[in-house]
Amino acid sequence: MNASLAASPSALIAPHGGHLRELYLPLEAAEALKKRAAQLPQWTLSERQLCDLELLLNGGFSPLTGFLGEEDYRSVVDHLRLADGTLWPMPITLDVPETLAAQLLLGGELSLNDTQGTPLAVLEISDIYRPDREHEARQVFGSTDRLHPGVAELLDRNHPVNLGGRLLGIQLPAHYDFxxxxxxxxxxxxxxxxxxxxxxxxxxxxxxxxxxxxxxxxxxxxxxxxxxxxxxxxxxxxxxxxxxxxxxxxxxxxxxxxxxxxxxxxxxPLAMRxxxxxxxxxxxxxxxxxxxxxxxxxxxxxxxxxxxxxxxxxxxxxxxxxxxxxxxxxxxxxxxxxxxxxxxxxxxxxxxxxxxxxxxxxxxxxxxxxxxxxxxxxxxxxxxxxxxxxxxxxxHPAGARPGFTLFFTGLSGSGKSTLAQAVVAHLLETGSRAITVLDGDEVRLHLSKGLGFSREDRDTNIARIGYVASEVVRHGGIAICAPIAPYAEARAQARALVETHGRFVEIHVATPLEVCEQRDRKGLYAKARAGKLSGFTGIDDPYEIPASPELRIDASQESALDAAHRIVTWLRAEQLL
Missing domain, CATH: 3.40.50.620 (HUPs)
Incomplete structure (x- = not known):
């Protein structure tokens, strides 16, 4: 349901100890706040943040009254308690990018919206801080190993800035099922x-x-x-x-x-860690x-x-x-x-x-x-x-197979597209699965026409690839993507989109830079070296090497056929084929 909430903020005694804190505003105040929210800076909540917001508003996360400020955050991470000593073992944080944080002030407000742009709550900002994510991973999860899904999200997908403060609830996230x-x-x-x-x-x-x-x-x-x-x-x-x-x-x-x-x-409606x-x-x-x-x-x-x-x-x-x-x-x-x-x-x-x-x-x-x-x-x-x-x-009808995405990433000239073509040929030669190829150059020509090569545009390009791949996977198909995808955060967001519906298999084509330059048929590396082309990945723009891809292949040491065979063998072992 998506109606405004008519209860007032309350701290009711729970039947088996503690207090139940509901963060709702009265109906008239919620409607007024909804109108004011339209004039505030806006933030679209992620799936995890939506789940957290719902349980904050309805009292499921009592005694919390909002997303954790820095003092409470540090205390929870290190001591499993809020700063006042109350037992609470999991940090409930609102992470945002630097670009948004730069627009915000302590004492200001932020509208928290669902993916349709509907305001659900307003955050009264009391803290803006940059946490040590690796320390948090070690303390909360006992590991920095990215095979742990909570660690992978924390280190690769969380934004660098946390906002803390009290929540004013307008309405709960909409649900139409069950x-x-x-x-x-x-x-x-x-x-x-x-x-x-x-x-x-x-x-x-x-x-x-x-x-x-x-x-x-x-x-x-x-x-x-x-x-x-x-x-x-x-x-x-x-x-x-x-x-x-x-x-x-x-x-x-x-x-x-x-x-x-x-x-x-x-x-x-909990987002598990x-x-x-x-x-x-x-x-x-x-x-x-x-x-x-x-x-x-x-x-x-x-x-x-x-x-x-x-x-x-x-x-x-x-x-x-x-x-x-x-x-x-x-x-x-x-x-x-x-x-x-x-x-x-x-x-x-x-x-x-x-x-x-x-x-x-x-x-x-x-x-x-x-x-x-x-x-x-x-x-x-x-x-x-x-x-x-x-x-x-x-x-799961007999004979059906789950969809999955093969996401090849690497420098220009590393052999991503060639390897992707070899895998496609192998799959079609031995089966009849529906396959959609999202090659970097072709995506730029059609899906992302008009985008440049700024970091923002590159991230948008990968987000579009991730979205299309997720839809292919949702319908049981295979999506094969071969962009450069230089930034870890954008790759992580593509993974998150796909993993809503199936498996995301990241394949780092780790061909050395000097080999990529030798293969450069378009002369792009030479232009970048001469200063005639700026923002070129591997020369004057970074390529963030994947920390824990499912597979890593050096195409200078392994033929496309051998590497494709290794990939398909891995897929069979994982029961994806």
């Missing part, structure tokens, strides 16, 4: 009161739920004598996750398999604001997988250990629960510690489930419910 399931903290607590629920255990998920999840949540609820709240994240999750539309349909199909009146479903232990602590605080008395934390809660050395970013029980340290001041009781595994000889699910050497344990991994869906193979009843399988098969 509207009855999108209850605010106040609405959900009122629903609990109407149902007579006073002990509620919340369960966090970003994946479809199957029989093992049902067994785990049922046992956890029974353990603490509570009703169950299934509250999946429907904001941004981990790239490559199943879309929330499919997942919510699966949750709806699962709900009737719980005892009547014992479980409820409500959606959480995949921050492991800190994220688990954060999730618990959020669920306390939504009225839960208990919160389930399982093995490797909110873990992003393995790092570049092949090791998990977090230990399986690090989240349990961190939460135990702060349990006394959380305001919500955390229920730690082991994984549930299926023992075929008993035809039953058991907590992992209860499994014996005689038990015949069976499991289906996410990778194996996707393979069975693609191949049309049987998915056993012990693993999940038939109505859940039906929804997953509709979303």
């Amino acid at each position: 509207v009855p399931l999108r209850r605010s903290p106040r609405q959900l607590r009122e629903w609990f009161a109407g149902q007579g629920w006073d002990r509620i255990v919340a369960f966090q998920t970003r994946n479809p739920m199957h029989r093992a999840h049902r067994e785990l949540t049922l046992r956890a609820a029974e353990k603490v004598g509570a009703r169950l709240l299934i509250q999946p994240v429907v904001g941004r999750t981990k790239p490559g996750d199943i879309d929330h539309y499919t997942r919510v349909r699966c949750y709806q199909a699962l709900l009737p398999h719980y005892p009547e009146g014992q479980a409820a479903l409500s959606l959480l 995949m921050g492991g232990p800190r994220e688990a602590l954060w999730h618990a605080l959020i669920r306390q604001n939504f009225g839960a008395s208990h919160f389930i934390v399982g093995r490797d809660h909110a873990g992003p997988g393995k790092n570049s050395q092949g090791q998990p970013f977090y230990g399986p029980f690090e989240a349990h250990e961190l939460i135990a340290r702060y349990q006394h001041e959380l305001g919500i009781e955390v229920v730690t629960f082991p994984a549930m595994v299926y023992a075929a000889n008993r035809d039953a699910y058991l907590p992992a510690p209860e499994v014996t050497a005689e038990d015949e344990v069976r499991d289906i991994s996410g990778t194996e489930l996707r393979r069975r869906l693609h191949q049309g193979e049987d998915i056993p009843a012990w693993f999940t419910f038939p109505d859940v399988v039906r929804i997953l098969r509709e979303r």
